[in-house]
Amino acid sequence: MINGLLILTLLAFVVIYWRWPSIQNQLWQKKYQATLLNENQKTILLRSMPIYQKMTDAERQKLERHIVWFLNEKCFVGCDGLVLNDAMKLIVAADACVLVLNKPWPLYQNVKEILLYPSAYYAAQTSRDGAGLVSYHNTVRQGESWPGGTLVLSWHDVLEGNRLPSDGHNLVFHEFAHQLDQETGKTTGTPxxxxxxxxxxxxxxxxxxxxxxxxxVAYNMPHVIxxxxxxxxxxxxxxxxxxxxxxxxxxxQYDPQIYRLLVNYYQFDPIKWH
Structure with a gap:
């Protein structure tokens, strides 16, 4: 009898283990199904996020649901005296969620916290020369993505990324792309x-x-990247x-093959947002 109960218990754990992602997703859907962005939040996105302005209503709705999930599931921390407000968190979450617009929850499974600095900050760094001598120094950084699930962002550069939507620079896109890369357990450029x-x-x-x-780059030839x-x-x-x-x-135009590869991976074509 005891062995039978033990077997049934183990089977139950196995079933729950294999079905847990589906069960968890259902719980999230129930938890957040009635939570929507308010009109003030939508106005902030329309004012500060060019991509959001160009999206279809269906795309905006999908992005907004992702933002709600992200804001409730991820931790934001202000650093170096920066006092966080809801608008700051909203803009970071929105940019991050664009990359995973057509991907299911959980988003960025490894991400635990986002640290926001007012602007570029100093970070300690070690380096070793050819003779094996180790030196310690500080470097100025705008952002970092740590494999352990922490992202560090300069708020000034987050804003600049949205203010200049066609210059090829967006700090949130960059650092969260690193997190997608790191979901494999390595940082190799292959998500x-x-x-x-x-x-x-x-x-x-x-x-x-x-x-x-x-x-x-080596031969000073034209390149878009x-x-x-x-x-x-x-x-x-x-x-x-x-x-x-x-x-x-x-x-x-520069490289149709790499463009097609990214469209297939990200599951959207950003040309329609420009």
Whole structure:
């Protein structure tokens, strides 16, 4: 009898374990189904977020539901004297949720907290030279994305990213793209994909585009993607995401294959928002 109960208990745990994502999603749907952005929040987005202005009503509704979930599930912390308000959190959440517009909850599973500084900040950094000598110094940064689930953002640069929607720079897009990259457990420039065929195509197209950018930067040839993307594969993916969202027509003309790859991954075409 005891063995039978033990088996039934284990089976119940197995069923709950495998069905937990679906169960959790149903709980979230019930929890947030009646929660909507108010008119003041929508006005803030219309005033400060160009992409939101160009979206269809259906896209806005989807984005707004994501924002509600994000604001309730993620922690925001003000740093270096910055006093957070709801509008700040709203703008960061909105930019972050654009990247996952057509993806299901949970969004950014690894993200636990977002630290906001008033502007660029100093961060301690260590480096080792060719002789093995380690030096310690401070560097000025606008943002960081840590594998442990913490993002650090300069509020000034968050605002600049939305104020200049076609310059190819958006700090929130950049740092949250790193988080998508890190969902695989590594930071390689390859986010979580659905099949081996997808990984094979990603490797082929992504590697070609990365090599091309490095060559264009080295030989001072024209390139749409910012030269910082040539730093490494992880930065290439983050910078590429910024370019995809802010300069979609130019990117498609510059490299149609990488553009198609990003449309397939992000599940939207940002050209219609420009």
């Amino acid at each position: 979580l994909l659905t099949s081996s065929a997808d990984y094979k195509e990603w490797g082929r197209v992504f590697s070609h585009a990365f090599t091309q950018l490095k060559s264009h 910012h030269s910082y993307g040539a730093t490494n594969e992880a930065e290439f993916f983050a910078v590429l995401t910024e370019t995809f969202l802010e300069k979609p027509s130019e990117l498609r």
